[in-house]
Amino acid sequence: MSCGRKYPPHPRLTRCPSCGGLLDVKVHPREPPSWRIWEQRKSGVWRYWELLPAISGVKPVTLGEGATPLVELERIGRMLGLKRLYAKNEGQNPTGSFKDRGMTVAVTLAKAIKARALIVASTGNTAASVSAYAARAGLRRIVVVPRRKTALGKLAQSVLYGADIVEIEGSFDAALKAVMTAVEEDPRLYPLNSFNPWRLEGQKTLAYEVAEALGGEPPDWVVVPVGNAGNISAIWKGFKELYRYGLITRLPRMAGVQAERAAPLARAWQKGLDEPLFVDKPETRATAIRIGHPVNWPKAMKAVKESNGVFTMVSDEEIMKAQAMLARLEGIAVEPASAASLAGLARLVEDGVIAPDETVVIVLTGHGLKDPQAMLEAGARRYIAGSPEEAVKIVLGLAES
Numbered sequence: 001m002s003c004g005r006k007y008p009p010h011p012r013l014t015r016c017p018s019c020g021g022l023l024d025v026k027v028h029p030r031e032p033p034s035w036r037i038w039e040q041r042k043s044g045v046w047r048y049w050e051l052l053p054a055i056s057g058v059k060p061v062t063l064g065e066g067a068t069p070l071v072e073l074e075r076i077g078r079m080l081g082l083k084r085l086y087a088k089n090e091g092q093n094p095t096g097s098f099k100d101r102g103m104t105v106a107v108t109l110a111k112a113i114k115a116r117a118l119i120v121a122s123t124g125n126t127a128a129s130v131s132a133y134a135a136r137a138g139l140r141r142i143v144v145v146p147r148r149k150t151a152l153g154k155l156a157q158s159v160l161y162g163a164d165i166v167e168i169e170g171s172f173d174a175a176l177k178a179v180m181t182a183v184e185e186d187p188r189l190y191p192l193n194s195f196n197p198w199r200l201e202g203q204k205t206l207a208y209e210v211a212e213a214l215g216g217e218p219p220d221w222v223v224v225p226v227g228n229a230g231n232i233s234a235i236w237k238g239f240k241e242l243y244r245y246g247l248i249t250r251l252p253r254m255a256g257v258q259a260e261r262a263a264p265l266a267r268a269w270q271k272g273l274d275e276p277l278f279v280d281k282p283e284t285r286a287t288a289i290r291i292g293h294p295v296n297w298p299k300a301m302k303a304v305k306e307s308n309g310v311f312t313m314v315s316d317e318e319i320m321k322a323q324a325m326l327a328r329l330e331g332i333a334v335e336p337a338s339a340a341s342l343a344g345l346a347r348l349v350e351d352g353v354i355a356p357d358e359t360v361v362i363v364l365t366g367h368g369l370k371d372p373q374a375m376l377e378a379g380a381r382r383y384i385a386g387s388p389e390e391a392v393k394i395v396l397g398l399a400e401s
């Protein structure tokens, strides 16, 4: 992407050998893809195999990822004055986040090339996902995560899936730097962060599912929380491919949402700059997007520009309010980073960027159970009863109120 060089495909190519920049995968299907053929297949990421990298010699390493529900948010939609608001609930993936879409593809490739060990830097979800898929593939997994800043549910997942866990003093950005250096020093390590373009191929299938669920049309807007900026880039790629093959007749606009104190892209956007205003000490309660140097920034900037979209940012307070709204008005539990989508949407509606008659899909990237502490902070109504009699009294009082 940076120097423009092209290479024959190989799973080991995760960054440009010439300039070190990001790579983009171009898939050339033998037959043009069609909704009719896809509909006849089992749902999930691999349903779209002709637009995914061809992998020979191994079966897909899968846990049944993808095919997540597109849920209409009627009550929140009404509150925001939107006629059609949907949530793509990625928390329903096997390890509870969108990362599984990418891991099924990239871990399959890693298995095909007999990688010695898989490695990621992570705020928690990438670590959980790679750990599960590597376990399924019988491969070693090493994860580098920020010490004391990784949500409990995610850390517990990596523990249970049997990863080697390296906890680093510092942010995700420091962890990613360490991973990149380790991979340079020992190329037998296979990196699975989102600079690996093969992983993003799996993530783009979210766009196919959204368009399919909306009857072969995209929404007007797709709102996505942005951290390392891989997902927004992958989703945009997916929509562009559908458009190229005539499966949709127009493209959506992409809105990327960041947390105010970790907003290198949104702050640059606000100032009309083409490059991020990197943040050295990012902070936010939404730990999954606590990232100051997003590796995929060139792709994400391109996605938002090409789609005539926008970046915006929201405070932690708005994020936590949105998290509670999703749970209490729609019954959907998400982790704070995912709630940034809704918080960002509310801002964009208020600012008149998104209009009432537009169809909007917000991407809910990770399950609420990932971060139990954040759930417990959601203004609990808890009552202590010292005896069954007292419990009855409290319950009856509540029923009356």
Ligand SMILES: Cc1ncc(COP(=O)(O)O)c(C=O)c1O
Pocket (backbone or CB within 6 Å): 097, 125, 126, 194, 225, 226, 227, 228, 229, 230, 231, 232, 288, 289, 335, 337, 338, 365, 366
């Ligand atoms: C739950 C959740 N939401 C959003 C993001 C941001 O996605 P990306 O890093 O692809 O921008 C992440 C981390 O990647 C995440 O774990």
Ligand SMILES: N[C@@H](CCOP(=O)(O)O)C(=O)O
Pocket (backbone or CB within 6 Å): 120, 121, 122, 123, 124, 125, 126, 127, 172, 192, 193, 194, 195, 227, 228, 230, 288, 289
């Ligand atoms: N939130 C992410 C951050 C790493 O992003 P990646 O997409 O580059 O792996 C995580 O869960 O670790």
